[in-house]
Amino acid sequence: MKKLLNDPLKAASELVDGLVDYYNGSVEQVSPGAIALTNISDDKVALLVGGGTGHEPIYHGLIGEGMADGAACGDIFAAPPPNVILDATKAVNRGNGVLYLYGNYSGDVMNFKIASQLAAAEGIRVETVLIWDDVASAPPTEKEKRRGIAGLIPIVKLAGAAADRAENLDELVELVTNARDNTRSVGMALAPGSIPATGKPTFELDEDSIGVGMGIHGEQGVGVEKMMSADELAIKMVDLVLADDLPIGEGDEVLVFTNSLGSTTMMECLIVLKKVKALLVEKGVNIYDVLLGPMVTCQEMAGISLSLTKMNDTLKPLWDAPCSSLGYTKLGK
Amino acid sequence: MKKLLNDPLKAASELVDGLVDYYNGSVEQVSPGAIALTNISDDKVALLVGGGTGHEPIYHGLIGEGMADGAACGDIFAAPPPNVILDATKAVNRGNGVLYLYGNYSGDVMNFKIASQLAAAEGIRVETVLIWDDVASAPPTEKEKRRGIAGLIPIVKLAGAAADRAENLDELVELVTNARDNTRSVGMALAPGSIPATGKPTFELDEDSIGVGMGIHGEQGVGVEKMMSADELAIKMVDLVLADDLPIGEGDEVLVFTNSLGSTTMMECLIVLKKVKALLVEKGVNIYDVLLGPMVTCQEMAGISLSLTKMNDTLKPLWDAPCSSLGYTKLGK
Amino acid sequence: MSAPTLDPTDVKQMLLKVADVIIESEEMLSQADRDLGDGDHGLGMQRGFTAAKAQLEGLDPKTVAEVFTTTGMALMASMGGASGAVMGMLFQSGGAALGANDSLDADGLCAFLQGACDGVTNLGGAKPGDKTMVDALAGARDKAEDIDCETVSEALQAACDGATEGMEATKAMIATMGRAKTLGEKSIGHPDPGALSVSIIFKTMSDYANQ
Amino acid sequence: MSAPTLDPTDVKQMLLKVADVIIESEEMLSQADRDLGDGDHGLGMQRGFTAAKAQLEGLDPKTVAEVFTTTGMALMASMGGASGAVMGMLFQSGGAALGANDSLDADGLCAFLQGACDGVTNLGGAKPGDKTMVDALAGARDKAEDIDCETVSEALQAACDGATEGMEATKAMIATMGRAKTLGEKSIGHPDPGALSVSIIFKTMSDYANQ
Ligand SMILES: Nc1ncnc2c1ncn2[C@@H]1O[C@H](COP(=O)(O)OP(=O)(O)O)[C@@H](O)[C@H]1O
Ligand SMILES: Nc1ncnc2c1ncn2[C@@H]1O[C@H](COP(=O)(O)OP(=O)(O)O)[C@@H](O)[C@H]1O
Ligand SMILES: [Mg+2]
Ligand SMILES: [Mg+2]
Numbered sequence A, B: 001m002k003k004l005l006n007d008p009l010k011a012a013s014e015l016v017d018g019l020v021d022y023y024n025g026s027v028e029q030v031s032p033g034a035i036a037l038t039n040i041s042d043d044k045v046a047l048l049v050g051g052g053t054g055h056e057p058i059y060h061g062l063i064g065e066g067m068a069d070g071a072a073c074g075d076i077f078a079a080p081p082p083n084v085i086l087d088a089t090k091a092v093n094r095g096n097g098v099l100y101l102y103g104n105y106s107g108d109v110m111n112f113k114i115a116s117q118l119a120a121a122e123g124i125r126v127e128t129v130l131i132w133d134d135v136a137s138a139p140p141t142e143k144e145k146r147r148g149i150a151g152l153i154p155i156v157k158l159a160g161a162a163a164d165r166a167e168n169l170d171e172l173v174e175l176v177t178n179a180r181d182n183t184r185s186v187g188m189a190l191a192p193g194s195i196p197a198t199g200k201p202t203f204e205l206d207e208d209s210i211g212v213g214m215g216i217h218g219e220q221g222v223g224v225e226k227m228m229s230a231d232e233l234a235i236k237m238v239d240l241v242l243a244d245d246l247p248i249g250e251g252d253e254v255l256v257f258t259n260s261l262g263s264t265t266m267m268e269c270l271i272v273l274k275k276v277k278a279l280l281v282e283k284g285v286n287i288y289d290v291l292l293g294p295m296v297t298c299q300e301m302a303g304i305s306l307s308l309t310k311m312n313d314t315l316k317p318l319w320d321a322p323c324s325s326l327g328y329t330k331l332g333k
Numbered sequence C, D: 001m002s003a004p005t006l007d008p009t010d011v012k013q014m015l016l017k018v019a020d021v022i023i024e025s026e027e028m029l030s031q032a033d034r035d036l037g038d039g040d041h042g043l044g045m046q047r048g049f050t051a052a053k054a055q056l057e058g059l060d061p062k063t064v065a066e067v068f069t070t071t072g073m074a075l076m077a078s079m080g081g082a083s084g085a086v087m088g089m090l091f092q093s094g095g096a097a098l099g100a101n102d103s104l105d106a107d108g109l110c111a112f113l114q115g116a117c118d119g120v121t122n123l124g125g126a127k128p129g130d131k132t133m134v135d136a137l138a139g140a141r142d143k144a145e146d147i148d149c150e151t152v153s154e155a156l157q158a159a160c161d162g163a164t165e166g167m168e169a170t171k172a173m174i175a176t177m178g179r180a181k182t183l184g185e186k187s188i189g190h191p192d193p194g195a196l197s198v199s200i201i202f203k204t205m206s207d208y209a210n211q
């Protein structure tokens, strides 16, 4: 596995430096791994994201205008330590509190939990919304056991717009919870990515198998099946998402997102999208907007995920607002 | 090689269908492979791009607001036939002529040449600007032999903004030529992509080698070298671009674009960007803006390219204009 | 049969035969393009001649030219790629050089070959020696002109020999044209895929006329 | 030596030894995490104990607690990941339970272990049987409490035995916690990497006190 690295053990810190370079003045690194926008307005309720690196453009590539205000970056695939989260929290806080928004993984939950205690001790009000969109990771009755996967793109985008409008932290929590609760995803793994430090694969999967519902690090899903066609896979993903507890049917409007886990090409995402759209339209579901591409990745992992966000009158104006970031940019409607 | 396909021989046509689905109403397919925006204004000088599919998001993923008006899509890695180009030409033409803007590959040049004769026969005025940014493909004295690679992203973006402003086709040609002549790129290949129809690799390269200046299909560059670190590779790319005939130095302003050829991760692009930026800043070059990610790809090919566009007073307002497309979106400044 | 001339229906049958042989050669042509290029030449030719076959089958030709230009248009419209343009042009400009003749004789074949060469050269700028299909096509033209043929069958045999020699000669050349054809020295030893196609086309035509 | 108590400097030396052994075990711990998780556990522990070592080396400890909490803070701040939180918490809450004592005796170790268990369980919600480091940690606590030890050396030996048993027991369990730990049945047969780390930590502490 050839990788463009200098010191594999410094990959995380170098990529965060590079990210600050990418933002070319609009982002600063307040301490190693803690980054924040430079122009957060004084009355803002702040939005902080974070998690392990190596999944670019998430999470830290989602900061920007109309997106998150800052991010706490961990090592490769590892949750950021509490002090990094605290530093980022202080950098984005404008006295109106900070919302922590991140994927539901035990490492992240524990580190953010400690950080919120530290923040509280410094008089900063912090609330948390966990992203748990992966329907294949636990039954609907146990949402708090579900992983956060590609749904975090629409959720962070909606949250970013919400943070620009919210009067206070409670209102922001409510808006973001609305976005989170209306988003469902499922992923299909075709081949592992590699661990930058060692070059070893992140998991194992037979050459003729697909991990149905498998997580982005290779976590167990709902089963392993034989390799299938793009259409069959689209059917399976739509079925799994629509079978969940969020009713999506005739007349409903959804955001559709076909995410590449890394090396799966846009060509393949487009072919899958074609079938997904046909299936939804057949059911009378309206497509409000479409997202596509490698946004929630695990190095050069092959695979795809489908996320649906059911729109409502609260979410629509949030979605229609412009935003800009490395990971996702959209013009206003 | 697992790929999400239905019929490998229909990949191109299915992906174009999926692309129209992605655009969700703002793009139509006027005949197989010929796509156009649905809301081109009546007085517009039109911009048409095109080329083989399989390199998504280029070329057809670059249509949209402030970008190209339409695209002619060929089969996988194959230039579109003249009739597809003609159909797309007719769909975008508003009576003010059409600019063809595409990469300098003999298949594309020949098919677009025939199409422009057919268009002329139907009374449509067509002009052409060839993209030939790859400094490793021929000496500066033989630009017309150079390939078009990742530089086409900034060039098409600038051209899209120019097409919104140009009074006539001649003015558009002049603006786009300005963008093209101020853009230089070089690519580094690490591993081949695969041909969707056969699953075979697009070229061969030793496990410990890098193709320096190699083209996106594996075309010969300036040599094959031993695998190197991200920093060494960044130095090599900056040296190759700065050694070319476009003077870039102290006080100049550039767009910097680190493009992934497919499976090379954003992590790696960021690490390379960090060094590229340091090298440019050291030379007193100012970074006007940064682009990063997989935009000119060849399936899951591994590798990276660097493109620099030297800004001037004509190009700056074009760059600062907002644009939206699958491949590249930016808010206005 | 060793026909002195071919009427439009013969030419149609001959080109249908060419289509079949090219379609069968997909794997071989793709392999040749894998050695030198991006590996899709056989697929493109297969796509083109499948389309050409469909067009030809429905055609009731009055002139010889019509059969060639119909083939050329079908290739041009369906193939794409470098070869779509050059193969389409070969048959279109070759056909256009034949006027309204209702039979193909030895002189007609020479006119076809000259027209084809001019059209392709004009379009793509490749000259003999550049390691393209032009080497095979110009080889066919030169040989058919050199030998003073009496019958179209003889002329086709000469064109076949010339195309084969031209194709063989590409093995020793360094590629300078085409999308993925810049392997430089590494291209030596492999025939150009487009030249291989042209040699198969004329071999099949000659076999048809001389069967 | 088979010390009845350890003074702050002994504890510092003991933890420096722990740091060295953990750093040396990087490959083994990463392999364990490759079998069950995302393969980075050894790297995280190495990073954490390298940071802890640097902090400890500069420390002139007045209390035993200080040595443990310094270690805990260093792990917490440098590691990240699930293990950064739980390993950091182990040493921090364990240390916090020791008050201002200037020596560590058998009772102190039991208090440390109880504090560590409470802190980690509170933070991450894992209970014994979930196939995490809690199995090893609770094993250490239970064994050290069960046996009525007179000296800290004996207590550390008991903690080591209990941690090892707890770690061994994780092999038969199905993982339910942690990032990449949802292999289900497939996780059977492999020890939990965090439990492995905890067993190494107490084994090294026991070896130090009983050398
Ligand atoms: N400029 C040119 N003139 C004549 N023939 C050309 C030219 N460029 C390419 N060719 C022919 O096209 C062939 C390649 O065709 P093909 O593989 O189908 O297209 P592509 O190169 O677009 O993949 C080459 O083998 C060569 O014979
Ligand atoms: N909720 C939890 N409570 C206690 N220990 C946990 C918990 N979650 C994970 N762990 C421990 O963390 C270890 C994994 O650590 P590591 O691989 O470094 O972190 P990550 O899982 O973030 O990659 C597991 O082996 C387990 O012992
Ligand atoms: Mg991890
Ligand atoms: Mg091709």
Ligand SMILES: [Mg+2]
Pocket (backbone or CB within 6 Å): C033, C037, C038, C039, C040, C041
């Ligand atoms: Mg080819």
Ligand SMILES: [Mg+2]
Pocket (backbone or CB within 6 Å): D033, D037, D038, D039, D040, D041
């Ligand atoms: Mg781990």
